[in-house]
Amino acid sequence: MVSGDSSTLGFPISVGTSNYVFLFVLIPDQTIFQGVLLSGDATIVTSGDGTSGSYADSGVSWSGADDLSSYVVTVDDPLLGVVGNITLNSATVESALTLGSGSMPSPPTIKTTIIVWPTGANSEYPRAPRQGEPSGFHIEFTTNEGTFVADVVNKAVSWQPPIISGGYTRWVGNITGGFEGQEEYEGATVHEWFHFWLNV
Secondary structure (H helix, E strand, C coil): EEEEHHHHCCCCCCCCCCCEEEEEEEECCCEEEEEEEEECCCEEEEECCEEEEEEEECEEEECCCCCCCCEEEEECCCCEEEEEEEEECCCCCCCCCCCCCCCCCCCCCCCCCCCEEEEECCCCCCCCCCCCCEEEEEEEEEECCCEEEEEEEEEEEECCCCCCEEEEEEEEEEEEEECCCCCEEEEEEEEEEEECCCCC
């Protein structure tokens, strides 16, 4: 579920609001349900490490536990035929760590530009306007812990809204990678790509 400004949906006329919630669900048979819920003001409140919020007049709200142990998302839109709650429970609850003295190690910091190359089909460079979508991406960046390298494979499009100029695609897929010379990891990913051109 994502939210944003209605102009990103490619509406050529005013729809009476600049806020929306986009609901998409990947069903076990690999089909994707999508729905746009226009909304009024968004209200988001933090509590501890969690958040709670709502999008007025959309029927969408959520409530998160202070310790991130669970979230409950509520969708109530009879017109779309979507009414119910989704409960997300953390596999582990982060506990607070208190140190009498000493320091925590700092997270990796990026020291150079991130390099992202399209791979597979339609990966020719430089890219041309309206060139097809690549099969995946190769990513490299350097941190104070070494060079991190990852390869992403696009498996299924989860969202590709109509946009008047340019484009946006969100995929679900697989990612493999790790720091060079160290253990390699593999997992699932949701990733997105903005591509721009002018329609003339």
